[in-house]
Amino acid sequence: MQFYGKTDIGCCRSMNQDIFCVHRFDDRQGFAVVCDGMGGQSAGNIASEMTCRIVADTLIAAIAQNDACEAESLLTDAVKEANRAVYTRSVTEAGLRGMGTTIVAAVVREDTAYCAHVGDSRIYLFRDGVLSQLTRDHSLVWELMEKGEITPEEMRTHPNRNMITRAVGVSLRLDVDTLSTALLPGDKLLLCSDGLTSMVEDSRIAALLRAYGGQYACDCLIEEAKKAGGTDNITAAVIE
Numbered sequence: 001m002q003f004y005g006k007t008d009i010g011c012c013r014s015m016n017q018d019i020f021c022v023h024r025f026d027d028r029q030g031f032a033v034v035c036d037g038m039g040g041q042s043a044g045n046i047a048s049e050m051t052c053r054i055v056a057d058t059l060i061a062a063i064a065q066n067d068a069c070e071a072e073s074l075l076t077d078a079v080k081e082a083n084r085a086v087y088t089r090s091v092t093e094a095g096l097r098g099m100g101t102t103i104v105a106a107v108v109r110e111d112t113a114y115c116a117h118v119g120d121s122r123i124y125l126f127r128d129g130v131l132s133q134l135t136r137d138h139s140l141v142w143e144l145m146e147k148g149e150i151t152p153e154e155m156r157t158h159p160n161r162n163m164i165t166r167a168v169g170v171s172l173r174l175d176v177d178t179l180s181t182a183l184l185p186g187d188k189l190l191l192c193s194d195g196l197t198s199m200v201e202d203s204r205i206a207a208l209l210r211a212y213g214g215q216y217a218c219d220c221l222i223e224e225a226k227k228a229g230g231t232d233n234i235t236a237a238v239i240e
Contacts, residue, residue: 001108003030005237006218010195011230017044017101018193018233021056031059031107032237036121036193038167039099047086047101047169054082055105063107071107071114072178079103079116079168079176086169100167104135104191108239113189114180119164122197124205125181126188131206134179138166156198188213189239192221195232199225213240 003022009015017037024030035052037044058078082103090096102119115123120137136142140163141155150158168174183189188209196205200221208220221236 001027001030002214002240003032003237004215004218004240005032005034005235006215006222007233007235008222008226008230010233011226013233015042015045016233017048018195018235019045019048019052020191020235020237021052022237022239023056023060025063029063029107029109030239031056031063031105032189032191032239033103033105034121034191034193034235034237035101035103035168036119036195036233036235037099037101038164039096043090043096043099044101046089046096047099050086050089051079051082051101051103051168054085055079055103059105059107071109072116072180075105075107075114075116076176076178079105079118080174083168083174084172087172090169098170100169102164102193103168106189106191106239108183108189111183112180113183113239114178116176116178118174118176119167121191121193124190124192124202126190126206126209127184127186129206129210131190131202131209133202134181136177137164138177139164161198187240188217190221191237191239193233193235195230195234196221196225196236198232199228199230199234209238214238
């Protein structure tokens with residue numbers, strides 16, 4: 001089991017508000033976290049950094065102590081702890097009000113991946129050449145697509161495509177979605193911000209994961225998004 005990741009400012013932004021963390025404990029377990037911050041000036045960067053750090057530190061401490069807590073519960077508690085910290089800081093510092101972040105996180109133990117997510121960053125499973133989205137976007141366009149009011153293709157160009165319906169740090173109350181999936185030999189997990197998926201179609205992401213592995217796969221995904229315009233910060237983490 002190996003963990004890789006890369007983040008890039010993209011071609012149009014003045015600051016990278018994405019952040020990621022990957023951590024491998026041993027051959028049996030590790031985790032990856034990707035956050036995409038939002039907020040004026042440096043606020044989004046602070047929200048994503050705080051969230052990534054708190055979640056990563058919580059996971060490292062719990063797993064290092066052989067915490068028997070179920071991984072999904074551990075992830076939920078970690079994200080909610082980060083949410084409280086980000087929200088508290090946002091309401092006490094005027095320049096940070098309204099800041100928030102998406103998060104996708106995956107803990108892999110043996111042959112199972114346990115995932116948590118908030119916002120429109122995504123987790124994909126790549127198996128036998130097929131790319132499947134595991135997470136459901138918390139966004140307005142996703143809701144419209146599920147209602148049949150727009151097509152998946154129209155999501156990419158809809159005027160409200162950047163409007164998310166859930167984020168870490170914007171309210172004390174936060175619902176964290178979780179899921180688990182069994183892993184088979186040869187599987188890959190991709191965690192990414194919308195800076196990748198808004199620029200690169202799923203079919204092209206699948207082709208790159210089919211052709212490349214390891215750190216080079218992350219590099220190629222980032223470069224593909226930049227070639228397509230790189231209008232947002234871009235982050236990709238791959239677990240193999």
